[in-house]
Amino acid sequence: MKPIIRFAIDSLLYVAKGSAMFYGWLMFLGFFMLLMVYGAYEQFTQGMIVTNYNDQVSWGLYEAQFVFLVGVAAAAVTVVFPSYVYHHKKLKEIVVLGEMLAIAAVSMVIIFIMFHMGRPDRLWHLLPGIGIFNWPNSMLTWDVLVLNGYLGLNVVCGFYYLYKRYVGQEVNKSFYMPLVYISIVWALSIHTVTAFLINTMPSRPMWFHSMMPIKFITTAFAAGPSMIILSFLIIRKYTKLKIADEAIETLSQIVTWCLGIAIFLGISEVVTELYPGTEHSFSLQYLIFGKHGLSGLVIWYWASVILMVSAFFMLLSPKLRRNHGFWLPLACAMTFAGIWIDKGMGLVVPAFIPSPIGEFSEYTPSAIEIINTLGGWASGLFIYTLLAKGAIGVLLGEVKYAEKWNLASDWQPIVHTEETYK
Amino acid sequence: MSDINDKDKKNQVDEKGTSRREFLKEAAGGTLSAATLAAGAGALLSGKDEAEAKATWGEWFQKNYRLMTDEEKKEAVDRLEKRYSEEYGKKTSVDSVPAQEGVLFGYALNIQKCIGCRRCVYACVKENNQSRHDPEIQWIRVLKMEKGNFLQENMDKGYPDPAGIQVGGNAYQNSGVVLEGEHYYEPEQVPEKGHFYLPMQCMQCEKPPCVKVCPVRTTYREPDGVVVIDYNWCIGCRMCVSACPYWARRFNWGEPNLPAEEMNPVTHYLGNRPRMKGVAEKCTFCLQRTRQGRYTACVEVCPVGARKFGNLLDPESEVRKILEKKRVFRLKAELNTYPKFFYFMD
Numbered sequence: 001m002k003p004i005i006r007f008a009i010d011s012l013l014y015v016a017k018g019s020a021m022f023y024g025w026l027m028f029l030g031f032f033m034l035l036m037v038y039g040a041y042e043q044f045t046q047g048m049i050v051t052n053y054n055d056q057v058s059w060g061l062y063e064a065q066f067v068f069l070v071g072v073a074a075a076a077v078t079v080v081f082p083s084y085v086y087h088h089k090k091l092k093e094i095v096v097l098g099e100m101l102a103i104a105a106v107s108m109v110i111i112f113i114m115f116h117m118g119r120p121d122r123l124w125h126l127l128p129g130i131g132i133f134n135w136p137n138s139m140l141t142w143d144v145l146v147l148n149g150y151l152g153l154n155v156v157c158g159f160y161y162l163y164k165r166y167v168g169q170e171v172n173k174s175f176y177m178p179l180v181y182i183s184i185v186w187a188l189s190i191h192t193v194t195a196f197l198i199n200t201m202p203s204r205p206m207w208f209h210s211m212m213p214i215k216f217i218t219t220a221f222a223a224g225p226s227m228i229i230l231s232f233l234i235i236r237k238y239t240k241l242k243i244a245d246e247a248i249e250t251l252s253q254i255v256t257w258c259l260g261i262a263i264f265l266g267i268s269e270v271v272t273e274l275y276p277g278t279e280h281s282f283s284l285q286y287l288i289f290g291k292h293g294l295s296g297l298v299i300w301y302w303a304s305v306i307l308m309v310s311a312f313f314m315l316l317s318p319k320l321r322r323n324h325g326f327w328l329p330l331a332c333a334m335t336f337a338g339i340w341i342d343k344g345m346g347l348v349v350p351a352f353i354p355s356p357i358g359e360f361s362e363y364t365p366s367a368i369e370i371i372n373t374l375g376g377w378a379s380g381l382f383i384y385t386l387l388a389k390g391a392i393g394v395l396l397g398e399v400k401y402a403e404k405w406n407l408a409s410d411w412q413p414i415v416h417t418e419e420t421y422k
Numbered sequence: 423m424s425d426i427n428d429k430d431k432k433n434q435v436d437e438k439g440t441s442r443r444e445f446l447k448e449a450a451g452g453t454l455s456a457a458t459l460a461a462g463a464g465a466l467l468s469g470k471d472e473a474e475a476k477a478t479w480g481e482w483f484q485k486n487y488r489l490m491t492d493e494e495k496k497e498a499v500d501r502l503e504k505r506y507s508e509e510y511g512k513k514t515s516v517d518s519v520p521a522q523e524g525v526l527f528g529y530a531l532n533i534q535k536c537i538g539c540r541r542c543v544y545a546c547v548k549e550n551n552q553s554r555h556d557p558e559i560q561w562i563r564v565l566k567m568e569k570g571n572f573l574q575e576n577m578d579k580g581y582p583d584p585a586g587i588q589v590g591g592n593a594y595q596n597s598g599v600v601l602e603g604e605h606y607y608e609p610e611q612v613p614e615k616g617h618f619y620l621p622m623q624c625m626q627c628e629k630p631p632c633v634k635v636c637p638v639r640t641t642y643r644e645p646d647g648v649v650v651i652d653y654n655w656c657i658g659c660r661m662c663v664s665a666c667p668y669w670a671r672r673f674n675w676g677e678p679n680l681p682a683e684e685m686n687p688v689t690h691y692l693g694n695r696p697r698m699k700g701v702a703e704k705c706t707f708c709l710q711r712t713r714q715g716r717y718t719a720c721v722e723v724c725p726v727g728a729r730k731f732g733n734l735l736d737p738e739s740e741v742r743k744i745l746e747k748k749r750v751f752r753l754k755a756e757l758n759t760y761p762k763f764f765y766f767m768d
Contacts, residue, residue, distance in 0.1 A: 138636055356667050358602065
């Protein structure tokens, strides 16, 4: 049998077997995915009227997830870049887990795009050849290109690496390394283009500023690695894969400084907009203080500020940052939640309030929106769990090409021992 | 040309209030056979039948309107005429008249005359087959603007800084301000004291931001300057809704609710034909009328003559005269969208 087919079969068999807790976790996620099937049925048959979107606030919870998750996907580069540019040994061992997270995040992005579309049945109009593409005019066509390209790059890099490990051969550097370098630049491009998607519309003054791309990237490189750290801590606890402290320390420093810059950019934006207080700052005023008696997002905004600022100070202290049992996961969870608000609902919704003719109206997501969103996240975590489990199996040498497993020199299985842990 | 006159006549009959029964009779005598009508009624009762399913498939696979050959256009139009006629139980025409050469449509609105009666809003809904409820769609919005009044008692209630020097004041109620996008006003009588009115609709920009952001080129500028949408090609991404600085675009959040008896059967492919759920729509300067040399519904209905419409390339046209002689302005001119919808005062 061809090794590539064996690779597929062995990985699938390995992924399908697990502890009761593993199955419990998947079933927990599966429950939300089933709810989403119902929500999707409702939305795709009745139309978007089952959401609380309207002509005033025409983007909402789905687009918030979309913007945030593009950032998480791009953040795989925080693992890839130190590994291959700074030759960070400990990160390089597990770089493939970052790529698996990128695949899962882009899958979620695709799910939320499906929910965003009024006519998902006509998505083929976007396919070059049979449809037509408004390229290079439309930012959305750029986004479609870079996101699909990024998905492709991560699938190829990730699975090629795993396959080579599976058969015990070195990667072909002249094939693999160019792809790695391209994917580093590409990761920046997906989030930059997503920022361009929304900040090139003068009709929405809150988005219309040139700081958007860099703010997107810094917040992504704070929230993304936070999630990666959390998943690494979980993997380290429940599997035999050793992930060195050094790797986690590097990532948490990236989180610290990107979060610091993100807070600085946030302050710059608030001062620039609120000091002169022109009409263009109404969205921000609505978000931060509420306006004309409408204040639905105020509590969210301040929650996000408190989460981000206190996480930043926690991370600044080396003692707290290196406490992997409590403080680091707490700070990471707070960073993740703070940015999820800041870049999700806190960015997407207020841009529509007031509308271009000055109408203030409020938006709260409908039940269908909420279950579809939960289901989207559950699907992503489901995909990531399976991908990460398969990858860990290969890294540990538990999934290997048994007939001819001839290990390359530095491809020893990364087995967990207490000592190397430190 | 005879064809055009025919359609015109039919439309006028309809406006006079032909009963539905008469209309059906007329339709039956025309190209539609009684059998088709029966099938149509059947389709209405049972929801879907084979012919409708076939039409749906045909529509699903059709190309972007602009890229269709004349034959494909005819095919698409025939398919739609058949489906609409069955669905609404009256003979429906779907026009595909292209833009005329030497025509660039323009609009001028006299804000001094507008009394805010909103007859234009309802005439537009009726003419252009908008969804009546869930979602309720109106292409024209009339904003009620506040006239300025300054109150003497507010003068000294300023913002003193710690040194006791006043740095600003409270007497800032300036004129022409839209308070919270006031377009829901419901007075006993219009015009209301202390207010004036500013109707807004699609500005038919020469540099339309909505066209630029559309990922599938389903919305585009026609040679006569009207920005149109191929409803069958729209993927519902709502980039155009976000990008429009004039809040002119509406979205069919659900299946539009258009009662058969209120449906206007004289339609254009790029204009007022009934839409489906999940697509954007907006004012098209009534191109089903204006391309046949008629005025738009809002111009016709305006009781004070505040609305003027014509060919911007014709120096003798009313709009051109207005641009020459009146004080004219465009909304949000700083965005460089170059609307062909002008506002003026006497």
